[in-house]
Amino acid sequence: MRFFLFLIFFPILGFSQESFSYKTHKQQVFNIRPGADKVFHYIKMDKQDIVSNSLFVIDENTQKLVIPENGFYEITASFHFNPSTSVIKFNRGGVNFGVVQIAEGIEQYVAATRKSFDQDNQDLFSRIEVYPTIVYLTKDAVIAPAISSGLLGNPLLSCVLGCPRKDKNCVSFSMNIKLISDEDSFQRYY
């Protein structure tokens, strides 16, 4: 009888465990240009920086994070970013940060935060959070973190996703994705 119960509950209990957690201290540099708001600058990820994973199929050949099954997913992300510029002063400094879905040839943010920089933070690191966002994703969609030009007055050259040198505990980028329900649904807009 106990074994019978175990067989019934094992897949259900196993369900809630499917998640992916990533955290890195590494630095990346981007050149973001005005008018190129459809260009996603994807963040390079390193398998060594995966904290835990029971969601995606990942082996030595894996190049992409592929959604394993239809369902509702909860996404969070955190970016530590410095525009490293002096040109935003009194000009436009809108930059987008988020997680992009690539499915059926369309790239779009499924979870994202708009950050508008100004003269006070144009040359400082800011923490940009994508707070928990629930979306319905379909099997085989590719998921990737990205930065993109929002509305900029000038190019941001050599802007940095990273940390100050002295801060050893700083996280430059993190992302968590969790499958919260496998019920059938549909979501056209994000």
Next chain:
Amino acid sequence: MKIHFKDIIKILVLLVGFSGFAQEKSFYIRSIRSIHLENTPSVMQQLKFQPVDVVYNKITQFLNDKITISSSGTFDVSAFANINPGVMGSTVKDSIHVELYLVKNNPEQIENILAKTIFKFSYGNFDVAAGLLIAPTEVQLQKNDEISLWVKILPTSNIDINKNPKYDHVTKPTGMQQIAGMRIEKIL
């Protein structure tokens, strides 16, 4: 081993219980249309959602555009709105201050504000959308509490927002689709 009728009932009861755990007790809604704000400093303006905006709902009732909590407990709440005042400004001293509030029940009572955030638009960035974000906050809510999202232009602003009635201030920023959203998660 022989399985009795009672055991089958127990299994069914447990299955229903476990399937409840399998789905996270959360609510998520986002607007799929932009929203107009009035140029009325100091006045609370609600960012209303519609049934089609609901993405995921296991813990609230959404009737007549009202989001009400289905059972009392401890919740984690967060929200965002992307706002563009839609004006240019003329001097470096110009500024527009906007607050975003996550509220339970009557928004005019200060104790009902669950969380809030402020953004100060400054010269050069008036016509660029900014994300106003309410960080996840733990709150106690009672059954039938109504949860809503509000914006107020503060009287410390010294220029008007775009007054064109056709202009929507809560909007998709250039390069992304997200307009405004809210998440509620039941923790306990």
